[in-house]
Amino acid sequence: MSDLFAFEVHTPRCKAAQNLDERNRQRALKQHLTWVCGFVVIGAPLIIASNRPVFWLFWITVLSLAFIYYVMRSPANSNIFSALKTHKILFFIGALLPTTAIFQALAGLSLTPDAALSGAMRLTGYLLFFLLVLELATKKQNAEALLWAIFLATSAHAIWAIFALAVLNDFAIWGEKTAYAGAATGVFINRNTFAMFLGMGLIAGIPLVIARSTKSDVLSAKGLEKLCLCVCLGVIAMCIIATQSRMGILSTCVGCLVCIFCLQRHKTLQSVLITIGIFLAGLVVMLLFWGGDVFQRLVFLKLDQIDRSTLYLQMIDMIIQRPYIGFGLNSFQLAFEQFQAPPMTMNLVWEYGHSSYLTNWLEYGLIIGSLPIALGLMVVCRLIKKNQITAPAIASLSLCAVHSTVDFGLEIPANMFVFLTLIGIGLASSDRKGVDQ
Numbered sequence: 001m002s003d004l005f006a007f008e009v010h011t012p013r014c015k016a017a018q019n020l021d022e023r024n025r026q027r028a029l030k031q032h033l034t035w036v037c038g039f040v041v042i043g044a045p046l047i048i049a050s051n052r053p054v055f056w057l058f059w060i061t062v063l064s065l066a067f068i069y070y071v072m073r074s075p076a077n078s079n080i081f082s083a084l085k086t087h088k089i090l091f092f093i094g095a096l097l098p099t100t101a102i103f104q105a106l107a108g109l110s111l112t113p114d115a116a117l118s119g120a121m122r123l124t125g126y127l128l129f130f131l132l133v134l135e136l137a138t139k140k141q142n143a144e145a146l147l148w149a150i151f152l153a154t155s156a157h158a159i160w161a162i163f164a165l166a167v168l169n170d171f172a173i174w175g176e177k178t179a180y181a182g183a184a185t186g187v188f189i190n191r192n193t194f195a196m197f198l199g200m201g202l203i204a205g206i207p208l209v210i211a212r213s214t215k216s217d218v219l220s221a222k223g224l225e226k227l228c229l230c231v232c233l234g235v236i237a238m239c240i241i242a243t244q245s246r247m248g249i250l251s252t253c254v255g256c257l258v259c260i261f262c263l264q265r266h267k268t269l270q271s272v273l274i275t276i277g278i279f280l281a282g283l284v285v286m287l288l289f290w291g292g293d294v295f296q297r298l299v300f301l302k303l304d305q306i307d308r309s310t311l312y313l314q315m316i317d318m319i320i321q322r323p324y325i326g327f328g329l330n331s332f333q334l335a336f337e338q339f340q341a342p343p344m345t346m347n348l349v350w351e352y353g354h355s356s357y358l359t360n361w362l363e364y365g366l367i368i369g370s371l372p373i374a375l376g377l378m379v380v381c382r383l384i385k386k387n388q389i390t391a392p393a394i395a396s397l398s399l400c401a402v403h404s405t406v407d408f409g410l411e412i413p414a415n416m417f418v419f420l421t422l423i424g425i426g427l428a429s430s431d432r433k434g435v436d437q
Contacts, residue, residue, distance in 0.1 A: 029073055030135065034142040036066040037132055038149035041417050045157060045197060048174060049188050049414035053118060056413040060125030067128055070135075083134035087427060090378060091127065093371055098123040100368045101329035110328025111335050119329040126416055133424030143425045147204050147392065150418055154201020155232040158239035161186030161194070165242060184242035188414075195240050195248020196400065196409035199255055200418045202236045203395045206259045209233060247406050255399030262391035308354060308406065310344050315358045319366065326365040335362070356404035356411060376401060383426045393426025 040059050044050040050059060074080045084091055098120035105113035105120075137143040161184040164171040173187055180191045188194035212226040240252055260275050318327070318339050327335040333351050340346065353359035360369035376397055383390045383397075396419055400410055409415050 025073070025075060027139070029070055030139060030142055033066060033070055033132055033136045034145050036062065037129070037136065037421065038146055040129065041146070041149050041421055042153040044417050045153070045414035046187055049193060049197070049412045051189070051412050051414070053122075056122055056125070059413070059417075060121070060128070063125060063129050063132065067132060070132070080135065083131060083138070083428070087134065090375060090427075091131070093375055093378075094123075094127055094130075096368060096371060097364070098127075100364060104326070104328045109325050110331055112328055112331040115330035116328045122413070123329075126420060129417060130420045130424055133421050134428050137425045137428035143428060146421050146425060147208065150201055150204040150421060151208060151232070154198055154204070154236055157186050158198060158201075158232075158236045161239050162235070162242060180244075183244040184239050186239075188412075190412075191243040192245045192248055192403075192407045193409045193412045193415060195243040195245035195252070196403050196407070197412075197415050197418060198236050198240045198243070199248060199252035199399050199403075200396050200415070200422060202233060202240070202252060203255050203259050203392050203399065204422065205229060205233050205236070206256065206395075207263055207391055210260075210263050247403055251399045251403035254402050255395040258398045259391050259395035262394055307345065311350065311353070312355060312358060314339055314341065314344065315353055315355070315362055319358070319361050322365065324365045324367060326361070326363045326369065329363050331363055332359055352408040352411060354407055356408055359408065359411070379423060379427065390426035390429055392422045396422040 040062060044056075044059055047055055050056045071080065101110075101116045101120040101123065104110040105116040110116040133146070137146065164186065165182075165184045170177060170181060172185065174189070177185070179189075183191045185191050185194050188197065209226065209229045212222060212229065240248055256279060257276060260279060264275060315336070318335065332353050333349070336350050336353070340350070353362065357373070360372055363369065364371075380394065380397060383394050400419055403409050410419060
């Protein structure tokens with residue numbers, strides 16, 4: 001009888017200890033997962049932004065192994081798929097994109113079935129990465145660690161790009177530049193995609209600076225930290241101007257203004273206007289000192305628009321040809337070669353459509369090709385009522401939505417990893433139940 005009572009007394013303690021042990025194990029697993037996702041965000045841009053199958057396939061393999069490890073090591077009673085349940089509609093709509101690509105390839109609807117299957121694998125990897133970010137970013141410490149990873153990685157890329165341009169005589173690690181001579185491209189190939197990457201990094205850094213906006217001695221630890229952050233922001237901004245990307249500068253300005261407004265929406269109008277004024281004044285000063293090439297490109301904007309406008313008109317004609325089934329994922333280059341006609345430059349190969357919206361409609365059809373827009377609107381609706389940590393997410397959505405009208409930045413894996421990280425951090429904040437407020 002005494003043994004029975006002893007068992008009844010000690011069982012709750014044993015269960016409590018076991019639950020505590022499981023929570024600690026789950027917390028450690030999420031910290032490990034944070035390091036893996038941070039490694040992907042930092043490593044993906046290093047070699048031509050991972051814009052080749054061998055590179056992005058490596059990162060997807062790393063993520064798949066991390067996911068398997070996370071599932072196998074998680075306690076049996078832990079709810080490791082809570083993010084999937086919470087955002088099941090987003091994942092369902094997102095899963096329609098690779099599923100459609102596979103269907104196009106197998107049904108003979110795609111002009112490039114092998115490329116469509118490869119693209120479906122890449123999109124599935126993005127979904128997996130997004131799920132992992134949502135899982136770990138429910139803890140504020142992990143979310144901030146990812147923000148720091150994005151900001152510091154972007155700062156390092158900006159420093160290297162300026163150094164390679166100004167000191168190493170426009171050096172590129174992949175060999176002599178065949179395009180964008182005199183523009184900062186860093187380890188990227190295209191200046192516009194690099195500008196989008198830098199813009200998202202700048203957005204990630206703004207809340208880190210504003211969070212340290214309290215008055216402190218410049219020589220104190222906090223003062224020096226804030227000073228270093230401001231210097232990094234300035235270097236990134238200078239590098240964006242050095243890319244000479246007109247839409248990169250414009251979309252970054254839009255994203256930064258949205259971020260500042262979201263972060264200071266609870267403050268007085270005067271405070272918000274002062275912050276925006278300081279930002280715009282800094283931008284004007286930078287453009288005056290380092291924006292000569294940007295102004296020169298603005299002079300020739302009308303000439304550039306002729307080719308782009310013709311490209312877009314011919315893409316619209318292609319969309320009209322197959323409005324519902326599209327030409328297949330990753331088929332733009334081959335499909336466009338069959339429709340390319342004067343006044344387009346015939347000896348120029350168009351690998352990308354220079355408008356992610358038109359490219360999606362061309363490859364997927366109007367219905368499925370509009371799903372990314374629907375996903376973006378759904379994310380904004382979920383984010384707009386959340387706390388301050390969501391500001392980078394809303395701002396990055398604004399930046400990419402503007403930039404994607406005339407470019408293909410989100411079709412580059414390194415940019416997509418950063419973008420999904422910022423969106424995942426924002427959505428995961430809803431699972432913290434007010435911890436951040």
